[in-house]
Amino acid sequence: MPQPVYRIENLVHQYNSHPVLAVDRLEIQPASIVGLVGPNGSGKSTLLKLMAFILRPTGGRILFDGVPTLPFDKSVRFQVTLLTQDPYLMKRTVFKNIAYGLNVRGNREDRPGSVCDALAMVGLDPHVFVQRQWDELSGGEAQRVALAARLVLKPRVLLLDEPTASVDAASSELIRSASLHARSELGTTLVIASHDREWLYDVCDKVIHLFKGKLVGTGRSNMIFGPWIPEEGGLYAKLLGNGTRLVVSAPPNVDATAFIDPAAIRILDNGAAATPANTVFVEGTVTRLALERQSGKLFADVRAGSLTLVVQVEEFHLASTTLHQGRPVTLAYQPESIRWQ
Ligand SMILES: Nc1ncnc2c1ncn2[C@@H]1O[C@H](COP(=O)(O)OP(=O)(O)O)[C@@H](O)[C@H]1O
Ligand SMILES: [Mg+2]
Incomplete structure (x- = not known):
């Protein structure tokens, strides 16, 4: 295993003495694309700000390339860049917005060439867009210009906070391909927070779930909220309407x-095989049926x-053609397979 880009140890964050994040351990490998998924308020943006070294944690530490790194440390300033949820464009042309970061860094390389490359990477035709003003862009175009302004810096780490929250499907797809391109062409490591699970599973090698400030697992997962009502035999259930019940093991x-x-x-x-007694x-x-591009696994969304x-x-x-959208199905599981938080 190469040295991880990030190694997070016992990271804790509180706002006004109110704990919102507690990540005991997390490692991010170089040139990986890692997703953060979780409901509103689960701590995704806070974790990204800590990883961008623009927020001082209440406790714990973050090692960057194996070195304990403090917020606002100059050594990482030009290596890590965060695209916030509502990125800000300066009241200037697209060209000036994208070239700005290069100017700040005193980067003397061919600026027009770099700006055009960055625009092309996010699917915007440089001939059309370089002289556009900031207020002559659609929401999706503005978001992609903001992304191009980060990509032009060829960052080692790109942190994206809800990059597809307010853009259409075409822009989402272009942001996906730009993210993959950044990894393959620039070797960039990406950490992306999003509530758009399907999009995230399509772009990421690994998706981590955050819940109430804690890491609660990886991969696709069903997260089901209470309240839980006692049933016979020590089991509990959630009422799903129309007499449908989801039976679970005893919750804490x-x-x-x-x-x-x-x-x-x-x-x-x-005529499926017999199921165990406690099923x-x-x-x-x-x-919906969704093929996960990275793993080749097929997932079905089933509405109950x-x-x-x-x-x-x-x-x-997979071998049969009987599974399709709109087909009624019976799901079976063991209540013991449920994990509780
Ligand atoms: N600047 C802040 N001051 C006080 N509380 C905050 C601040 N930013 C976020 N919070 C709170 O911290 C928790 C985590 O927020 P956040 O990291 O934004 O979650 P997410 O991005 O997953 O929605 C929420 O309860 C939120 O209200
Ligand atoms: Mg957020």
């Missing part, structure tokens, strides 16, 4: 959050009442 408290691994849920086929079932409808569960589709289903 009635408002706890349940996590179910998509690989722990099976889609039952007609529980829930009826649903396939609403008010809840959508993501299920990893087993190989034998």
